[in-house]
Amino acid sequence: MYLNNLVFAFFLVIILVISLTNAQTCLETGNNFTTNSPFARNRNLILTSLPTNVSKDGGFFNTSIGEEGPNRVYAQALCRGDLSGEDCSVYVNFTAHQLLSSCKNQTEAFSWDGDIPCLVRYSDKSLFGVIALEPIQEGINPNAITDLWGELMEAVAKKASMGSSKLKYATGVAEEIQALMQCTPDLSESNCLTCLRTLIRRYTACCRTYQGGYVEMPSCRMRWDLYTFFSPTADTVRLSLSSPPPDSIDNPLITTKDNKESISSKTIAVIVVPVIVLVAIVAAVFVLRRKMKSSKQDMNNKDNGLELESLLFQLKSVIKATNNFSHDNMLGQGGFGAVYKGRFDDGQEIAVKRLFNESGKGDDEFKNEVMLMARLQPRNLVRLKGFCLERKERLLIFEFVPNSSLDHFLFDPNKRLLIDWDTRYKIITGIARGLLYLHEDSRYRIIHRDLKASNILLDEEMNPKISDFGMARLFKADQTRDNTRRVAGTLKVSICPSLIANGYMAPEYVKRGKLSLKSDVYSFGVLILEIISGDKISHFHNNGRIFLHINWREGTSLNLVDEYLRGNRGSRSEMTRCIHIGLLCVQANDENRPSMNSVLLMLSDTSISMLMPSTPAFMNLNSATIVQSETSASASSNYNNSDRFTRNEVTVSTLVPR
Secondary structure, eight states: OHHHHHHHHHHHHHHHHHHTTTTEEEEEEEEEOOTTSHHHHHHHHHHHHHHHHHHHTTSEEEEEESSSSTTOEEEEEEEOTTOOHHHHHHHHHHHHHHHHHHOSSEEEEEEOOTTSOEEEEEESSOOTTOOOOOSOEEEEOSSOOOTHHHHHHHHHHHHHHTOOSSOEEEEEEETTEEEEEEEOTTSOHHHHHHHHHHHHHHHHHHHTTOOSEEEEOSSEEEEEESSOOSOOOTTOEEEOTTSOOOSSSOOSOOOOSSHHHHHHHHHHHHHHHHHHHHHHHHHHHHHHHHHHHHGGGOOOOEETTEEGGGGBOOHHHHHHHTTTTOGGGEEEEOSSEEEEEEEOTTSOEEEEEEEOGGGOOOHHHHHHHHHHHHHOOOTTBOOEEEEEEETTEEEEEEEOOTTOBHHHHHTOTTGGGGSOHHHHHHHHHHHHHHHHIIIIISSSEEEOOOOOGGGEEEOTTOOEEEOOOTTOEEEOTTOOEEEOSSOOOSSOGGGOOHHHHTTOSOHHHHHHOEEEHHHHHHHHHHHHHHHHHTSOGGGGSTHHHHHHHHHHHTTOGGGGSOGGGTTTSSOHHHHHHHHHHHHHHTBSSGGGSOOHHHHHHHHHOTTSOOOOOOOBOOOOTTTOOOOOOOOOHHHHHHHHTSOSSOOOOOOOOOSSOO
């Protein structure tokens, strides 16, 4: 077996060397770097980290490294949809090293060769969600193509574009024609389809007399041939000569029976085409003017090709699924409403959040949560399936997460025994990934503001999913702070929010209404300490705060670890490192807290050194008073006039905590 694997690896390397000889595209953008510069070091570090991370993330990994500015490096790795995790890692590793050796000083490069089933790309500009149609790589095989070609290409392009946020990949077969198309999954459905159709048009324009080949851009690729070069599945598109033609793309080969028919067609085209173009322009202007007039009143905003109408559920179907919101179906209740378990007729299980009319959550806040959740679909966030606005009901329909919330396990003396250290470490890392997505990797910079153990749901494999974005707010890329008139919490301010009572809320937010990304970092630090200790952070207040810090200073931090985990039930070094990270996150000075990018790096790379934390900022419950923050008029005006939805064009990360 070992010899067989060795032989396979040898031939794989030979194939890779031959295929990648001219596969790299080093972009001459005018922005070059020098050897041993900060950009060069960041590029080397980020490219060598791709193979491991891409296999962990299901075949697509998007990341960045370095301080904001010219030395920051962005990178993507994507494997073909039918690759195993092990093969994916091998291909990405080889391709990344080829880019390092081939592109000596270019700040942008990508490799997505027709014979190599992976993309590796880096740049000095943000890549996430941005469609890139240049440059183009092409390859052809010299023979003719058939009439079915255009139909198959369009069908496969549509299938690929309709994929998920983790995979936009499709294959197809029509008679002897085999086709494969793929986009980077951070693209919207419309952008993916645009990219693939651009490839199809490019191929038909240059290579219609050839059989077999590929065309690739940084954001998408297509390949076809007359032999099977992928692994067919049940989802593979299959067409035959009797299949109806597509309605949105021309067949690459259109022939006429004789010269007269050809001349007649050309004459008609010369007359009809200008008329059609003129009518289309007039119609477009008319539609555009109507849209501009009604845009302020239209709730059906679009983002990434997703329309709210497609998420709309009928009230009667939700009532039936939840047995008329039966108390037996209630999963829990918070300050804004109750959550019910439901089951549709097809067996699909859901969780329905039914908002209280008196909760103070207005239409704008409801729309905000719908729009946010519709745009946020990574695996560490609870997925929104739809919503309902009928009569006086306002409902959010989420995926059902079977294992309830983290607090049900963590603070129960019996269930706590079910989550060993490996599970707790996975939960910590998963929460960090989810927060990093909210803060930096999504198109919008989002502060959760309500992060706590009861808002961390656990799926069947105990993977964490962050829930409840009811208080989430959007920030511009350069706006990492805000002041708020109302201190938002799980309960109404007048009766002391449980966030404050349980110590999750950052002190600068409670005392002064000062809100920033570091407010979430503080809450995350509290969660880490609770996960490690198996105890609520409120027990660390007063003398507990001194106990925690003294144990850290004296090197006896393992005294803080849950008794169940002590001994040989987990990595002591991982526990100590997590306590260190948790203490860095709960420091009183928010400027000293690390970013979530830094936190994730510290969790994944033990070689990164960490600073000593200062005293935790846990509030003294006996003296804490909850008041509405009185902010300046200018601060209030700044909030009220800020854009509700703003693109996150720039993200900030550091390699070590400040």
